[in-house]
Amino acid sequence: MKKIPVYILLTASAIVMIYPLLWLVGASFKSNDEIFSSAWFMPGNFDFSVYERAWRTVTAYSMGHYFVNTFKIIVPKIFFALVSSTLVAYGFARFDFPLKKLLYAVFMGTMFMPAISVIMPTYLMWSKTGLLDTYIPLTVPALFATEGTFVFMLIQFIKRIPKEYDEAGRIDGCNSLQVLVYILVPCIRPVLVSISVFTFLWTMNDFLNPLIMISSVEKYPLSLILRLSADSTGNGYEQNKILAMSVIGLIPSITVFAIAQKKFIGGITAGGLSS
Amino acid sequence: MKKIYHNPVGVWKYTGLMFVIPFILGFLLFMLYPFVSSFIFGLTDYNGISPPEFSGLDNYISMFRDEDFRNAFAVTLKYVLILVPLKLIISLLVALLLNMEIRFIGVYRTIFYIPSILGSNLAIVIMWQFLFTENGLVNQIIGTDISWYSSPHGSLAIIILLRLWEFGSAMIIFLNALRDIPQEYYDAAKVDGCGKIRCFFSITLPLLKNVIFLNVILQFISAMQEFNAPYMITGGGPLKSTYTIGMLIYDEMFKYHNAGYANAVSWVLFVAVTAFVLIFYVIAGRKKENRK
Numbered sequence: 001m002k003k004i005p006v007y008i009l010l011t012a013s014a015i016v017m018i019y020p021l022l023w024l025v026g027a028s029f030k031s032n033d034e035i036f037s038s039a040w041f042m043p044g045n046f047d048f049s050v051y052e053r054a055w056r057t058v059t060a061y062s063m064g065h066y067f068v069n070t071f072k073i074i075v076p077k078i079f080f081a082l083v084s085s086t087l088v089a090y091g092f093a094r095f096d097f098p099l100k101k102l103l104y105a106v107f108m109g110t111m112f113m114p115a116i117s118v119i120m121p122t123y124l125m126w127s128k129t130g131l132l133d134t135y136i137p138l139t140v141p142a143l144f145a146t147e148g149t150f151v152f153m154l155i156q157f158i159k160r161i162p163k164e165y166d167e168a169g170r171i172d173g174c175n176s177l178q179v180l181v182y183i184l185v186p187c188i189r190p191v192l193v194s195i196s197v198f199t200f201l202w203t204m205n206d207f208l209n210p211l212i213m214i215s216s217v218e219k220y221p222l223s224l225i226l227r228l229s230a231d232s233t234g235n236g237y238e239q240n241k242i243l244a245m246s247v248i249g250l251i252p253s254i255t256v257f258a259i260a261q262k263k264f265i266g267g268i269t270a271g272g273l274s275s
Numbered sequence: 276m277k278k279i280y281h282n283p284v285g286v287w288k289y290t291g292l293m294f295v296i297p298f299i300l301g302f303l304l305f306m307l308y309p310f311v312s313s314f315i316f317g318l319t320d321y322n323g324i325s326p327p328e329f330s331g332l333d334n335y336i337s338m339f340r341d342e343d344f345r346n347a348f349a350v351t352l353k354y355v356l357i358l359v360p361l362k363l364i365i366s367l368l369v370a371l372l373l374n375m376e377i378r379f380i381g382v383y384r385t386i387f388y389i390p391s392i393l394g395s396n397l398a399i400v401i402m403w404q405f406l407f408t409e410n411g412l413v414n415q416i417i418g419t420d421i422s423w424y425s426s427p428h429g430s431l432a433i434i435i436l437l438r439l440w441e442f443g444s445a446m447i448i449f450l451n452a453l454r455d456i457p458q459e460y461y462d463a464a465k466v467d468g469c470g471k472i473r474c475f476f477s478i479t480l481p482l483l484k485n486v487i488f489l490n491v492i493l494q495f496i497s498a499m500q501e502f503n504a505p506y507m508i509t510g511g512g513p514l515k516s517t518y519t520i521g522m523l524i525y526d527e528m529f530k531y532h533n534a535g536y537a538n539a540v541s542w543v544l545f546v547a548v549t550a551f552v553l554i555f556y557v558i559a560g561r562k563k564e565n566r567k
Contacts, residue, residue, distance in 0.1 A: 010369075119524075207503050253393055
């Protein structure tokens with residue numbers, strides 16, 4: 001009974017937190033007048049045709065096209081991040097080698113690097129290779145374990161696996177790589193799931209990188225087509241259309257979050273991950 | 276004397292090094308090279324296309340005379356100094372509430388966490404822009420007709436509120452750390468007649484120090500880089516009141532084609548962030564020493 005004020009407080013804040021999202025979904029079905037005249041999220045009558053128009057976007061391509069583009073970035077990026085982070089974490093967690101201390105200190109330092117301060121020189125570097133306006137600048141860096149938090153999470157996790165597992169494998173004739181693939185990878189699967197989910201969500205959210213690297217509308221990922229539509233619809237007309245496009249753009253992230261949420265909320269703090 | 280490497284029997288001393296090669300290459304290509312080249316480009320007059328011309332420290336000197344740079348730096352600092360403490364306090368308070376053996380904790384936790392997962396998605400940024408229009412949801416609910424976008428304070432508030440709404444990730448880190456504090460500590464303190472508030476300041480807070488430090492650093496670094504929200508929501512205005520360093524770098528590079536200057540600012544931002552992080556680190560470390 002003593003906790004009733006706590007529940008009231010929590011429930012009130014939860015409503016404040018979630019209401020904007022409910023409003024977004026509701027408002028996408030409303031007419032432009034209704035969006036700005038009623039605070040209640042449920043629309044007076046549902047106008048489904050707006051989604052048909054939203055799906056067609058403001059360009060010659062449909063939302064489906066931009067989904068495919070986004071996945072063309074996400075899928076290789078997840079694969080690259082999984083492989084490279086696992087290899088590097090394994091090296092740091094299980095072996096002793098020359099310069100290890102120095103390299104580990106450098107690694108910890110890179111986790112605190114503000115990405116925006118290297119983005120312009122990185123852009124200039126890619127522009128010299130002629131690979132701008134392809135997905136390579138967006139995906140290939142993942143091949144080099146550039147997401148330090150993933151490596152850190154994996155190191156913490158691998159260190160908790162008893163070394164006897166590795167030894168048992170070696171006695172059965174595994175080499176170092178086989179120990180990793182056959183013995184450790186099955187153990188670290190939960191972390192690998194978290195890495196995939198975070199790579200997915202972060203790539204969906206990424207805006208500055210594609211904004212800089214991708215210039216043709218045909219190759220835009222979802223975030224850029226949303227920006228283009230928001231700019232070109234402007235204030236005054238078709239506002240429900242841009243809201244509907246936003247809802248469509250959020251569906252993949254919400255779906256992935258819903259599927260994975262149990263698994264990864266617990267595992268997030270292992271590496272102190274945040275968005 | 277020869278150094279001994281502690282590896283399993285029969286493992287070459289360079290095996291570990293082989294495994295971390297992706298990191299070494301990644302560090303050289305995507306961190307060290309950009310870092311060094313941004314300093315060097317910063318020493319040139321460069322438009323991104325024709326060959327750079329060496330201009331010495333001109334860019335670095337003009338930075339301190341540049342009204343826009345000084346303004347952007349001040350705006351960013353103001354934004355960080357308001358946002359980070361508020362976000363930490365809110366996330367710690369909510370984490371404390373959720374830690375009180377609450378029912379339906381999973382539901383609450385998910386609801387508080389979702390915004391931080393979706394928050395930097397452009398769809399959310401666009402939604403936020405709608406919420407604060409003159410007859411948008413926020414004004415409808417609180418029954419006012421504030422024109423958020425035409426006042427400098429209002430515009431900054433929109434962006435700060437968006438990022439505050441995303442306190443979930445910091446909250447989760449606090450919540451997990453709170454769970455790790457053994458209940459025995461509180462039981463023992465209770466026997467000694469320690470009240471709830473005293474318990475918080477004498478047990479909880481000191482034990483959370485590392486996590487607080489982690490959250491401060493993470494939030495600080497991400498706030499210093501703010502770009503998406505001002506770019507999409509306010510366009511940096513009005514009167515450049517939300518014009519962050521991130522926006523300045525972007526504009527100098529792609530709008531005014533001052534690649535040399537954009538690189539110099541990037542480099543200074545990097546040095547500033549690193550310096551702040553080191554200062555935090557030293558302060559947090561010194562406090563630890565005092566306690567011993």
